[in-house]
Amino acid sequence: MNVELSARSRQILEAIVEDYIATAEPVGSSAVARRHAMTLSSATVRNVMANLEEMGLLTSPHTSAGRIPTEKAYRFYVDSLVALRQVSRDEKRQIIQHCRKAGAGLSDILKETSRTLSQLSNYMGIVVAPSFNSDVFRHIEFIRLGHRKILAILVSSNGAVQNRLIETDEDHDPEELVRMGNYLNEMMQGLTITQARERVLSEMKNEKTKYDHLMSRALRISEQAVTVEGDDVFVEGQARILDQPEFSDAARMKEIYEAFEKKGIILQLLSRCMSADGVQIYIGSETSLSRSASVSLVTSRFVTSSNTVGMLGVIGPTRMGYSSVIPIVDYTARMISRLLSEV
Amino acid sequence: MNVELSARSRQILEAIVEDYIATAEPVGSSAVARRHAMTLSSATVRNVMANLEEMGLLTSPHTSAGRIPTEKAYRFYVDSLVALRQVSRDEKRQIIQHCRKAGAGLSDILKETSRTLSQLSNYMGIVVAPSFNSDVFRHIEFIRLGHRKILAILVSSNGAVQNRLIETDEDHDPEELVRMGNYLNEMMQGLTITQARERVLSEMKNEKTKYDHLMSRALRISEQAVTVEGDDVFVEGQARILDQPEFSDAARMKEIYEAFEKKGIILQLLSRCMSADGVQIYIGSETSLSRSASVSLVTSRFVTSSNTVGMLGVIGPTRMGYSSVIPIVDYTARMISRLLSEV
DNA sequence: TGTTAGCACTCAAAGGTGTCGAGTGCTATT
DNA sequence: AATAGCACTCGACACCTTTGAGTGCTAACA
Numbered sequence: 001m002n003v004e005l006s007a008r009s010r011q012i013l014e015a016i017v018e019d020y021i022a023t024a025e026p027v028g029s030s031a032v033a034r035r036h037a038m039t040l041s042s043a044t045v046r047n048v049m050a051n052l053e054e055m056g057l058l059t060s061p062h063t064s065a066g067r068i069p070t071e072k073a074y075r076f077y078v079d080s081l082v083a084l085r086q087v088s089r090d091e092k093r094q095i096i097q098h099c100r101k102a103g104a105g106l107s108d109i110l111k112e113t114s115r116t117l118s119q120l121s122n123y124m125g126i127v128v129a130p131s132f133n134s135d136v137f138r139h140i141e142f143i144r145l146g147h148r149k150i151l152a153i154l155v156s157s158n159g160a161v162q163n164r165l166i167e168t169d170e171d172h173d174p175e176e177l178v179r180m181g182n183y184l185n186e187m188m189q190g191l192t193i194t195q196a197r198e199r200v201l202s203e204m205k206n207e208k209t210k211y212d213h214l215m216s217r218a219l220r221i222s223e224q225a226v227t228v229e230g231d232d233v234f235v236e237g238q239a240r241i242l243d244q245p246e247f248s249d250a251a252r253m254k255e256i257y258e259a260f261e262k263k264g265i266i267l268q269l270l271s272r273c274m275s276a277d278g279v280q281i282y283i284g285s286e287t288s289l290s291r292s293a294s295v296s297l298v299t300s301r302f303v304t305s306s307n308t309v310g311m312l313g314v315i316g317p318t319r320m321g322y323s324s325v326i327p328i329v330d331y332t333a334r335m336i337s338r339l340l341s342e343v
Numbered sequence: 344m345n346v347e348l349s350a351r352s353r354q355i356l357e358a359i360v361e362d363y364i365a366t367a368e369p370v371g372s373s374a375v376a377r378r379h380a381m382t383l384s385s386a387t388v389r390n391v392m393a394n395l396e397e398m399g400l401l402t403s404p405h406t407s408a409g410r411i412p413t414e415k416a417y418r419f420y421v422d423s424l425v426a427l428r429q430v431s432r433d434e435k436r437q438i439i440q441h442c443r444k445a446g447a448g449l450s451d452i453l454k455e456t457s458r459t460l461s462q463l464s465n466y467m468g469i470v471v472a473p474s475f476n477s478d479v480f481r482h483i484e485f486i487r488l489g490h491r492k493i494l495a496i497l498v499s500s501n502g503a504v505q506n507r508l509i510e511t512d513e514d515h516d517p518e519e520l521v522r523m524g525n526y527l528n529e530m531m532q533g534l535t536i537t538q539a540r541e542r543v544l545s546e547m548k549n550e551k552t553k554y555d556h557l558m559s560r561a562l563r564i565s566e567q568a569v570t571v572e573g574d575d576v577f578v579e580g581q582a583r584i585l586d587q588p589e590f591s592d593a594a595r596m597k598e599i600y601e602a603f604e605k606k607g608i609i610l611q612l613l614s615r616c617m618s619a620d621g622v623q624i625y626i627g628s629e630t631s632l633s634r635s636a637s638v639s640l641v642t643s644r645f646v647t648s649s650n651t652v653g654m655l656g657v658i659g660p661t662r663m664g665y666s667s668v669i670p671i672v673d674y675t676a677r678m679i680s681r682l683l684s685e686v
Numbered sequence: 687t688g689t690t691a692g693c694a695c696t697c698a699a700a701g702g703t704g705t706c707g708a709g710t711g712c713t714a715t716t
Numbered sequence: 717a718a719t720a721g722c723a724c725t726c727g728a729c730a731c732c733t734t735t736g737a738g739t740g741c742t743a744a745c746a
Contacts, residue, residue, distance in 0.1 A: 028738055043690055046739070064696045064738045105494070105506045139486050143498055146648070146685075151448070151502050155486055159494050161506045163448045238581070239600035242593050250591040257582035305489070342489075371709050384719055389710070407709045407725045 026066030118237025123316030152225035369409030461580025466659030495568035
């Protein structure tokens with residue numbers, strides 16, 4: 001992994017990677033020589049390129065084409081070559097503006113963020129909301145919608161709202177629902193949703209509450225209400241990947257789109273990059289997103305006031321403009337964290 | 344429009360349309376003759392086809408290819424030729440099962456429905472939720488999330504939930520929020536959300552309430568809460584349109600995907616087909632969805648217990664399997680209406 | 687010893703040519 | 717009115733050649 005390369009080899013590799021990122025075409029020795037301000041001849045570059053190929057950093061699609069970087073090369077590039085661009089004033093403005101604009105609930109902000117990421121990067125933007133289950137309980141409320149139909153509304157301290165339609169065995173009148181709410185609100189104060197759920201389950205076995213009609217009913221209903229599966233995922237800018245020449249072929253595209261319809265895969269990725277701080281980069285097969293299509297993922301986590309963790313990032317071809325995407329993801333994650341900490 | 348055709352011409356047109364729907368390839372005279380149980384020769388068919396072309400029902404991509412139906416032909420086909428398939432038992436089972444399975448809030452049901460439509464039709468499924476604004480107010484609630492930060496939760500009698508983060512000038516303690524809620528709940532009982540909003544605005548000008556501290560505060564906050572823009576749109580199965588040969592080309596696809604990112608267009612369509620009962624069909628340019636790519640839209644509206652109206656349907660190529668899609672859309676709309684009326 | 691110029695070689699892409707066959711329109715025939 | 721026959725059209729396909737970008741290798745050079 002920790003390849004040792006002369007300064008010259010590194011420069012040439014960098015030139016090739018950046019050229020390829022810009023053009024999506026195999027890079028030839030003469031192109032590199034030209035770009036390199038003429039200080040080397042193409043023949044010399046060829047020798048170096050042969051070395052790099054031997055080391056597994058380059059491949060050629062066929063004998064007489066230029067070379068293209070391997071995943072390993074991208075890895076090396078992002079680890080030790082890439083010169084990160086500054087986030088421009090205009091980009092900063094856009095990020096901040098879009099964050100605020102929503103002015104609405106958590107999910108609106110996150111959706112808007114996903115869109116912003118997509119716009120700024122020209123790839124796909126993705127945001128995974130902080131897991132509701134690990135967030136702190138704030139409020140529960142039952143509303144009678146009809147005969148034996150109750151709407152349960154569950155609010156976390158992030159301001160995330162979950163609602164659930166519950167069918168009950170017997171009808172409950174509004175006052176009863178209010179009392180149930182009061183009881184449960186008190187019981188769950190300060191717990192996370194997961195803890196609250198456990199608490200409900202243990203209380204249901206408790207002899208004292210078992211024989212209290214109101215409580216046992218309340219617990220039975222709330223059990224459903226606090227069972228929340230799956231996290232919210234916001235993906236925006238799917239059309240943009242059609243701009244990339246490597247995805248002009250329908251079969252490849254389909255693979256990607258299908259990967260996104262099964263959101264499970266995304267959540268797997270999420271859990272991986274939750275653990276570490278700062279920007280995480282997954283290249284090609286490291287993403288386990290798609291077999292044949294080579295996609296990369298640049299992500300960072302963000303935190304909320306109640307210390308729950310979400311994830312945001314950008315998905316694009318391995319041939320992605322890392323130098324600008326990485327700072328954008330980084331900056332956006334910081335801004336979102338700040339915004340969400342204000343609550 | 345009301346083309347007059349002999350029975351034979353109609354049969355031949357039907358054969359061509361159905362053949363083309365099945366194969367996506369221009370249909371030749373001999374293919375039609377064969378399919379037609381040999382009762383006619385290809386030469387005869389050719390004459391008829393020449394007529395049909397003259398009437399604007401067929402075109403040929405070039406002199407020696409078969410013919411393909413025009414939009415006009417599809418229109419004629421769905422209006423007076425198509426033999427609608429029955430919805431199979433298995434399909435019915437799937438529709439019903441998916442409706443119920445969710446067991447969760449309105450939006451989950453609609454999302455699931457969109458997915459079911461996509462699965463059964465093999466095209467894209469689309470569902471537009473009943474407009475929140477025209478639904479009947481059920482409940483409003485304020486929850487304090489932090490200093491000068493209030494989460495407003497608004498519930499309609501459909502069980503749709505809207506939440507909104509509101510920043511206030513001064514901090515409000517929980518008891519005050521409860522009293523505000525009670526006051527507003529009483530005030531808005533029985534109104535639609537739109538009416539509720541108007542009521543709030545008029546009350547704000549009312550001299551009596553103007554000088555009641557609690558009320559004026561409540562009104563100011565609720566004004567934001569009852570201002571809801573945009574309807575929910577659920578689109579599923581976007582990957583499926585990649586199966587259609589006519590969309591294997593990236594440029595066309597992009598056009599469609601972009602159309603969907605701007606959901607405005609969809610809502611325009613919605614409003615058109617809201618007015619009429621039963622299944623509505625828009626073919627090609629009638630959809631105004633995409634300039635070059637030829638897509639069709641089969642929709643129907645559905646109603647809820649509170650008499651608000653939503654829309655659901657299927658989007659696919661003009662060359663869509665109308666005979667099976669139309670009954671599926673019809674049946675699904677009926678089932679959803681029934682399910683939502685139960686509340 | 688590292689760099690470079692030169693040269694033969696490779697191979698995809700692009701363009702040209704010829705054949706094939708599905709499909710047509712027209713006309714004469716039944 | 718329906719059909720069989722026939723000349724014609726034109727895309728699809730296979731095959732070929734040309735072109736040019738790019739390579740590896742070797743010998744000369746600083």
